[in-house]
Amino acid sequence: xxxxxxxxxxxxxxxxxxxxxxxxxxxxxxxxxxxxxxxxxxxxxxxxxxxxxxxxxxxxxxxxxxxxxxxxxxxxxxxxxxxxxxxxxxxxxxxxxxxxxxxxxxxxxxxxxxxxxxxxxxxxxxxxxxxxxxxxxxxxxxxxxxxxxxxxxxxxxxxxxxxxxxxxxxxxxxxxxxxxxxxxxxxxxxxxxxxxxxxxxxxxxxxxxxxxxxxxxxxxxxxxxxxxxxxxxxxxxxxxxxxxxxxxxxxxxxxxxxxxxxxxxxxxxxxxxxxxxxxxxxxxxxxxxxxxxxxxxxxxxxxxxxxxxxxxxxxxxxxxxxxxxxxxxxxxxxxxxxxxxxxxxxxxxxxxxxxxxxxxxxxxxxxxxxxxxxxxxxxxxxxxxxxxx
Numbered sequence: 001x002x003x004x005x006x007x008x009x010x011x012x013x014x015x016x017x018x019x020x021x022x023x024x025x026x027x028x029x030x031x032x033x034x035x036x037x038x039x040x041x042x043x044x045x046x047x048x049x050x051x052x053x054x055x056x057x058x059x060x061x062x063x064x065x066x067x068x069x070x071x072x073x074x075x076x077x078x079x080x081x082x083x084x085x086x087x088x089x090x091x092x093x094x095x096x097x098x099x100x101x102x103x104x105x106x107x108x109x110x111x112x113x114x115x116x117x118x119x120x121x122x123x124x125x126x127x128x129x130x131x132x133x134x135x136x137x138x139x140x141x142x143x144x145x146x147x148x149x150x151x152x153x154x155x156x157x158x159x160x161x162x163x164x165x166x167x168x169x170x171x172x173x174x175x176x177x178x179x180x181x182x183x184x185x186x187x188x189x190x191x192x193x194x195x196x197x198x199x200x201x202x203x204x205x206x207x208x209x210x211x212x213x214x215x216x217x218x219x220x221x222x223x224x225x226x227x228x229x230x231x232x233x234x235x236x237x238x239x240x241x242x243x244x245x246x247x248x249x250x251x252x253x254x255x256x257x258x259x260x261x262x263x264x265x266x267x268x269x270x271x272x273x274x275x276x277x278x279x280x281x282x283x284x285x286x287x288x289x290x291x292x293x294x295x296x297x298x299x300x301x302x303x304x305x306x307x308x309x310x311x312x313x314x315x316x317x318x319x320x321x322x323x324x325x326x327x328x329x330x331x332x333x334x335x336x337x338x339x340x341x342x343x344x345x346x347x348x349x350x351x352x353x354x355x356x357x358x359x360x361x362x363x364x365x366x367x368x369x370x371x372x373x374x375x376x377x378x379x380x381x382x383x384x385x386x387x388x389x
Contacts, residue, residue: 027317027364028380034282035384042281045175045182046294048321049161049287049370053154054118068292075113090293093247103201103250107241111178114144122151143238145179154181161287161371163188164378169222172230172277176294178238178246182231194228197237200245200257200269208240213271232274234302235294251293255301270305278303284377285363286319287370290354299361318363319373320354 031041051067069087076086081095096106119139123132128151135142135150142150154160162185165173175182186193196213197204204212213232220227235254236243245254261269268275283303288295354365366373 027366028376030364031282031284031317031377032380032384035381036387040277040281041170042277042283043165043170043173044283044285044288044298045162045165045173045177046285046287046289047177048289049374050154050181053160054148055121066289068289071114071117074117075110078113090246090248090251094249097247097249103247104242107244107246110244110246111144111238111241115139115142115147118144118147118151143179145181145184145238148179148181149184154184159371159375160185161374164374166191168378168381170229171219171222171227172232172274174232174234174274174278176235176288176298177233178236178244180231180237186229186231192228193231195237196230196232196271197240197243198232198234198269199240199243200236200254201242203267205240211237211240212267213273215267215272217271217273219273219277235297245294245297248293251297254297258301258305261305270302275305283316283363284319285317286373288318288320290320303361316361316363317366318358319366319368319370321368321370 035041048066048068055067055070057065057067057070066087068089072089072092073086075081075089076092076095079092079096081092083091083095085091093106093110096109097103101109116139119132119136122128132151135147139147148154154162162182165182166185166189173182180195183193183195195211197208197211199208199212219230222229233243235245238244245251257269263270263272263275285298288298351365351367354367358365368376
């Protein structure tokens, strides 16, 4: 698939943003009031926030394909996956594990696949051939994020949503990503982030060092000198492949671990400081897909565990990109004659359903393109900061 031009990306994003139905109670207004009252917000960031920047795909029938499904199908072909359903990465990873590879080796092979694919895509541009060839020779010693940085994939985009998040002076970010794109955005914003990784499948190795949170770890104050924002990788990190929650069995084992996790243990799976922040902050979830394992793990596992019976904030926001919710997109397809009216009706009905479904957990659904939502959130943050001066 050929990369989109910048003009095509902007046109498609504008169209996706226009698909958002009007909401009676804007969660961003509630978040603004929460911040004005001295409350905290906690972003929970999924992979799809920047996946179109890393793997820009050409539009098919006016729609950008979901990157995670494109990658799953490509990897399935590479590993000889025999089944017809090839769009769920957890299924493909499970197949690789069941063929007998050690978990850490199987997960590293996935990262190697991403590196190879990204280099192949860059090599199709004539001016990049020699540079990419040099990267390929040393790719074994580079992380996937290193290669993306060398290729300058995020800083040359129209606007990397992570840049806006990084400009917000927050003490903590949670991500389901295995990669440190968020840390690099924070560094670009002049900050010195600290990466924490969830070592859920055993004690952290000695080389984990400061990346394994101590039981009594405390967050710093963004207003103090030397402050370091924390980026917590909830589902593992590529530099420690054994921590990556990738295959179906990984997700089930992870759920089992956190179900019996105790904040009083010597080293809880979910650190005490993280539980406290989840329970006492307005959560803003973005870049996630409701049918995927990482979202279900968060919504039905980690968040209930951390919050337990504590009262919920009334301004919890769940951003969903309509173009990336497969069930929503497919349901909106109609006959040629009434395609647009049907699309709007289906999106409105889906919005109402999702809003009611997540209402019991105090989450307000925002159907909006990820980049536009982050910019709106950043604008609210800036307004509150100006008011407090």
